[in-house]
Amino acid sequence: MRVEMTWFFYQWIYRSEIPTSQVKHTIMKNDQGKWKVNISVIESGVPSSFKMFVPIETKLKNGASAFGRMFVDQPTKDFEYELDQEPDKIVVNPFESVLCRIEE
Numbered sequence: 376m377r378v379e380m381t382w383f384f385y386q387w388i389y390r391s392e393i394p395t396s397q398v399k400h401t402i403m404k405n406d407q408g409k410w411k412v413n414i415s416v417i418e419s420g421v422p423s424s425f426k427m428f429v430p431i432e433t434k435l436k437n438g439a440s441a442f443g444r445m446f447v448d449q450p451t452k453d454f455e456y457e458l459d460q461e462p463d464k465i466v467v468n469p470f471e472s473v474l475c476r477i478e479e
Contacts, residue, residue, distance in 0.1 A: 382426055387474075392421040395476040396429070396447070400465045410458040412465065416447050420476075423450050432469040436461040442469075 386392075397417040405411045412433065418425065426448040433441040437460060445454050445467075467477050 382424075386421075386425060386427075392425070393474055393476065394421045394425060394427065395419050395478060396467070397478045398467050399479070402462050402465070404461075405457070410461055412456055412458065412462060414445065414454040414465065414467075416445065416452045416454070418447060418450050418452075427473060427475070429468055429473055429475070430470065432466040433458065433462050434464040434466065436463045 395418070397419070398414065400412060400414045402410060402412050414431070416429075426446070429445045429447055431443050431445055433443070435441065435458075439460075441458070443456075445452070467479070468475065
């Protein structure tokens with residue numbers, strides 16, 4: 376991954392907490408005609424130093440999907456991005472590849 380991964384082993388190998396993430400999102404069109412997506416994540420059940428990459432799928436109205444990931448490294452974290460195409464749905468951890476509980 377080309378980054379320091381000591382935190383990963385400390386969290387997932389040597390400890391046993393499973394994070395619960397409360398996720399909320401809003402989608403709105405801005406003045407420039409782009410779609411603005413805001414995602415708010417509140418994490419609990421783990422130390423405040425807990426970090427994790429969480430995959431995200433943005434399903435678009437035209438049937439296509441865009442994939443990305445969020446790096447949650449604080450108990451409360453906000454993400455914002457813009458899209459040219461209208462999103463239909465936001466799916467957090469779409470393939471359940473991260474061990475966590477998601478509350479939407």
